[in-house]
Amino acid sequence: DHLVNQIAAGEVVERPASVIKELIENSLDAGCARLEIDVEQGGIKRLRVRDDGRGIARDQLALALARHATSKLFELADLEAVGTLGFRGEALPSIASVSRLTLTSRVRPDSDDAASDRAGDSAWEVAVAIDGRLEGPRPAAHPSGTSVEVRDLFFNTPARRKFLRTEKTEFDHVDQVVRRLALARPDVALELRHNGRVVHQLPAADGRPESVLARLDRLLGAGFAEQSLEIDVSAVDLRLHGWVRRPAFSRSQPDQQFFYVNGRLIRDRLITHAIRQAFSDFLHQARHPGYVLFLELPPRLVDVNVHPAKHEVRFRESRQVHDFIQRALQRRLAQGVL
Numbered sequence: 001d002h003l004v005n006q007i008a009a010g011e012v013v014e015r016p017a018s019v020i021k022e023l024i025e026n027s028l029d030a031g032c033a034r035l036e037i038d039v040e041q042g043g044i045k046r047l048r049v050r051d052d053g054r055g056i057a058r059d060q061l062a063l064a065l066a067r068h069a070t071s072k073l074f075e076l077a078d079l080e081a082v083g084t085l086g087f088r089g090e091a092l093p094s095i096a097s098v099s100r101l102t103l104t105s106r107v108r109p110d111s112d113d114a115a116s117d118r119a120g121d122s123a124w125e126v127a128v129a130i131d132g133r134l135e136g137p138r139p140a141a142h143p144s145g146t147s148v149e150v151r152d153l154f155f156n157t158p159a160r161r162k163f164l165r166t167e168k169t170e171f172d173h174v175d176q177v178v179r180r181l182a183l184a185r186p187d188v189a190l191e192l193r194h195n196g197r198v199v200h201q202l203p204a205a206d207g208r209p210e211s212v213l214a215r216l217d218r219l220l221g222a223g224f225a226e227q228s229l230e231i232d233v234s235a236v237d238l239r240l241h242g243w244v245r246r247p248a249f250s251r252s253q254p255d256q257q258f259f260y261v262n263g264r265l266i267r268d269r270l271i272t273h274a275i276r277q278a279f280s281d282f283l284h285q286a287r288h289p290g291y292v293l294f295l296e297l298p299p300r301l302v303d304v305n306v307h308p309a310k311h312e313v314r315f316r317e318s319r320q321v322h323d324f325i326q327r328a329l330q331r332r333l334a335q336g337v338l
């Protein structure tokens, strides 16, 4: 089973950044309001994600590390309507099979689990031993919520460890992942530390556009807010909202193109094309528009289950989605003074 998990890890766990992504998504799925991410040596030596989400009850801790033991899918039909970010029950066991993993949790006092057995009275921890056996649950000190600590990634798979790059490169990837998620969830407070140094300290936005824009400014560089137009357009089954920014004319700008479908960042040629088309009608120099855009549509109209890394999607009605995005942006750009 340990071996099966290691093989699965090949799909899910490529580097520290992919571990961070899976852990943060779990925290978001657990309804957290606050995230603390701590990384040492690019995440190769140690990384930890702590949340204040609903927590995991003592008797569920071992299960969370078991293969295909997701708590998020109850029937096969649910695959059609995946609302949570994770749904394969693969990430934790995969990560645990190629690292030294510790899972610590205390059930949030207001959750169902806590009410039934006063589980929220204390925190519990399980650790995966070198041979893959589980140690614990044993009592631990932890506020309500969950921490996952991953040390010595790929210590037991030297071939994979060889593919890791320098500490700086690995941290850059971690930072990318954190930024993407931080842009998508301004309602969640977030702190990222590398080797003890604070890299991001982002308060939760309170729902006002200004507070969301303040986060965009901090993540994308000052001026994004000032130079961007808010957009929010709905049609039957489709909603596009977010911000678009004046394109850079002179010098190349850092990557400021983020497109999310139902909360997941995706890279999609169809969508890139629609956006370029929309801009090209208004500014012929508009080769590199900046944007942070969110497309929401009913899960049945989009297939996110294309690859475990989940950067791809497949739309049922791709033409319709393309044209909706293009027109929505065109109309907004026509009104705004970009």
Ligand code: ADP
Pocket: 022, 026, 027, 030, 051, 053, 054, 055, 056, 063, 064, 065, 069, 070, 071, 072, 085, 086, 087, 088, 089, 090, 091, 092, 093, 146
């Ligand atoms: P998936 O996210 O696909 O369900 P994972 O292997 O990532 O699978 O996680 C397994 C299970 O462990 C989740 O379904 C969830 O029940 C539990 N879990 C993992 N991380 C957390 C967390 N931060 N807070 C609460 N529960 C968690």
Ligand code: MG
Pocket: 022, 025, 026, 085, 086, 087, 089, 091, 092
């Ligand atoms: Mg998950």
